[in-house]
Amino acid sequence: MSELVVGIDVGTTKVCTIVGEVREEDIHVVGLGVEPSRGMQKGVVTDMNALTAAISSSVHKAERSSGYAIGRAFVSMAGSQISSINSRGVAGIAGARTVQREDVERALVNARAIAIPHNREVLHVIPRTYKLDDADGIRSPLGMHGFRLEVEAHIITASTTTIQNLQKCVESTGVYVDRFILNPLASGDVVLTPTERQMGVMVVDIGGGTTDLAIFVDSVVWYVAVLPVAGWHITNDVAHGLRLPFDLAEAVKLQYGHANSREVDSLEAFPVQPFGEELPSKVQRRDMAQIIEARVEEIFDLVLQEAKRSGYDGLIPAGIVLTGGSALLPGIREVAARATRMPVRLAQPEKITGMADSLHSPSFSTSVGLLRLGLAMDQEERQRAALDGRTPRGGPSPLSKMLGVFKRFLPEDEGGD
Numbered sequence: 001m002s003e004l005v006v007g008i009d010v011g012t013t014k015v016c017t018i019v020g021e022v023r024e025e026d027i028h029v030v031g032l033g034v035e036p037s038r039g040m041q042k043g044v045v046t047d048m049n050a051l052t053a054a055i056s057s058s059v060h061k062a063e064r065s066s067g068y069a070i071g072r073a074f075v076s077m078a079g080s081q082i083s084s085i086n087s088r089g090v091a092g093i094a095g096a097r098t099v100q101r102e103d104v105e106r107a108l109v110n111a112r113a114i115a116i117p118h119n120r121e122v123l124h125v126i127p128r129t130y131k132l133d134d135a136d137g138i139r140s141p142l143g144m145h146g147f148r149l150e151v152e153a154h155i156i157t158a159s160t161t162t163i164q165n166l167q168k169c170v171e172s173t174g175v176y177v178d179r180f181i182l183n184p185l186a187s188g189d190v191v192l193t194p195t196e197r198q199m200g201v202m203v204v205d206i207g208g209g210t211t212d213l214a215i216f217v218d219s220v221v222w223y224v225a226v227l228p229v230a231g232w233h234i235t236n237d238v239a240h241g242l243r244l245p246f247d248l249a250e251a252v253k254l255q256y257g258h259a260n261s262r263e264v265d266s267l268e269a270f271p272v273q274p275f276g277e278e279l280p281s282k283v284q285r286r287d288m289a290q291i292i293e294a295r296v297e298e299i300f301d302l303v304l305q306e307a308k309r310s311g312y313d314g315l316i317p318a319g320i321v322l323t324g325g326s327a328l329l330p331g332i333r334e335v336a337a338r339a340t341r342m343p344v345r346l347a348q349p350e351k352i353t354g355m356a357d358s359l360h361s362p363s364f365s366t367s368v369g370l371l372r373l374g375l376a377m378d379q380e381e382r383q384r385a386a387l388d389g390r391t392p393r394g395g396p397s398p399l400s401k402m403l404g405v406f407k408r409f410l411p412e413d414e415g416g417d
Contacts, residue, residue, distance in 0.1 A: 004030075006062075006073040007186075007370025008055065008170065012040055012209030012232060013325065015054045016367040017062035019070065020354070022375040027368060029354040031066020033058040042209040042228045043079020045165040056173040065355065070175055074374035075166070076366050077123065077180040078210045080228040081159035086128070087111045091149045099132065099141045103149055111153040121163055123180060124156040128220050139218075154221055156182055178374070183207070184214035184224055186369030189376075191323050191347035191362075192216065201318035204303055204336075205365060206326035208232050211299055215312050223310040227302050231326035234295045241291040242283055243274040252288070253329075259296045260331030261289035289331075296332055300339035307340075319343030325363030 009016040019031030035058040039047030059070055089111025091103050104127075112125055130138040132146040141149055158180070167177050188203040197219040205212040208231045215223040238257075239249035256270050264286040271280040303320075307313040319342035322333060327346055337344040349368040352359050359368055 004068075005371045005374050006070050007076070007367060007374060008058070008073045008175070009076040009186075009364075009367035009370060010040060010051070010055065010166065010170070011037055011076070011078075011207050011366075012042065012230075013037055013207070014363075015058040016364065017055075017058040017070070017073070018359075018367050018371060019062050019066040019068055020368075020371045022371050026351040026353050027349075027371055029352060029356050029359065031062040031068060032355045032359070033061025033063075033065065034358075035061065037208075039169075040209070041232075043077070043081070043226065044162055045169060048165065048169055051166075052169045052172045055170055055175075059173055059175055072176040072178050073170070074370045075170055075177050075180050076183050076186060076370060077158060077163070077166070078183040078207070078212050078226050079158070079162055080210065080226055081162050082123075082156065082182065082224065082226040083120075083158075084154060084156045084224050085114065087114050087153050087155050089113070089151050089153065093146050093149055097145070099144050099146060099149055101142065104130075104141065104151070107149050107151040108153060111151055112155065114155065116157055119160050120157045121160050122155060123158045123163075123182060124154075124185070126154040126156070126221050128152045128154055128222060129218070154223070156224055181370055181373055182212070182214075182224060183210075183226075183366045184212040185221065186367075186373050187212070187323050187365040188214050188216060188221075188321075188369070189373040190349045190369040191321055191365050194219070196318040196321065199318045200312075200316040201321055202303075202307060202316050202342075203321045203323065205324040206230050206299065206322070206332075207324045207363075207366075208326070211303065211324075213303060213306060215307065215310060215316060217312060217315050222312055222315075225306045225310075227299070227306065229295075229299055229302065230324075231329075234292055234326065234329075237291050237295050238288060242272060242288065243276075244272060245275070248272065252283075253292070256285050256288065257292055258285070258289040258330045259292050259335045261286050261293050263331055263334075264289045292329070293331075293335060296329070296335050297339050300336050303336075304340045316342070319345075321345055321347045323347045323362040323365040325361075327362040 007018050015035045015037050017033040021028040035054050038054045039050030089107045091107040129152050130141045131150040132141050170177050184205050187205040197216045200217045202215045211227040211230045235250045238253050239246045258264050266286050268285040269282045272283050273280045333344050348362045
């Protein structure tokens with residue numbers, strides 16, 4: 001049976017609202033609304049009125065194309081204010097009985113009980129591995145016998161101010177935020193293969209304002225980070241280097257840009273009209289490529305530094321899976337491989353049907369990933385609801401919210417909550 005879910009990807013360059021049915025074999029998109037983003041920079045709200053208007057326009061486009069009134073959605077989250085930490089939690093198993101779901105949840109609650117600044121909130125708590133008595137490396141302890149259950153969890157936090165401002169912008173449009181989902185988790189959910197997840201891989205999502213990365217080992221997220229440098233900075237470098245208005249610099253970057261200057265013909269040129277000039281002048285394409293290449297090399301130097309800082313740089317033999325809008329820049333894969341000395345492949349969402357023509361692009365990886373990851377958490381919510389003896393549409397417990405569990409979006413919720 002298919003499930004209908006809604007995701008709103010709020011980025012620096014665009015706001016994308018998708019309504020889709022997540023099926024076992026694919027994601028069938030029934031509604032889509034894309035609007036240029038305004039009032040958002042590097043994952044931080046800079047103009048609430050402008051961003052609210054952009055989100056509202058995107059949602060209305062998705063409503064018109066799908067025929068559904070959108071009352072709730074999963075919303076993307078990024079920004080340099082994101083941080084993560086590993087923590088351990090322990091729960092005793094009385095009478096050496098088999099481990100039940102409530103035992104796992106108690107261990108996760110104890111892992112969550114860490115001191116964080118008052119101006120930060122927990123965004124995700126992700127169990128990495130379990131230990132039952134003396135047995136290490138357990139993936140799922142349910143049904144096993146033991147006395148002492150220990151979990152190692154990865155806890156992701158975000159700035160309370162950033163969360164509240166973005167939530168206010170979304171909910172001002174009449175859409176309830178079921179839960180925020182970190183960008184690289186959503187992207188990784190649709191671009192990584194099971195083999196890459198198992199072997200060890202780093203997904204790098206280069207957007208307009210931020211570069212988001214997540215390291216997966218043994219099919220689980222082990223580390224996440226957000227770097228405050230991305231496509232906007234490349235365009236800004238072009239604007240300064242060629243003395244062009246920003247919008248014109250973006251246009252020539254998209255049309256003539258290349259990240260690997262070695263692959264650009266030294267004789268190739270294109271016309272532009274710089275500031276203070278009455279007539280267009282010729283610009284060597286290789287000159288612009290050298291400007292772009294310098295910034296791209298810096299981005300991947302920072303990615304490599306972050307991987308080494310995590311301590312897991314030796315655990316990602318599958319290398320880097322590159323996605324995000326700026327990953328479309330010609331030559332970027334080669335520069336990434338050269339700078340990081342890792343295998344690099346470019347990825348985009350696959351197995352999408354319906355209104356999917358424009359979604360087969362790295363720039364929509366987060367947008368599409370919100371749907372499948374949201375549904376997975378929705379199914380988890382129903383399991384917890386059955387365990388608690390309540391209906392899935394009932395209010396989730398604080399524990400359920402902490403674990404990133406979602407409630408379903410249903411077409412009949414036309415008025416929202």
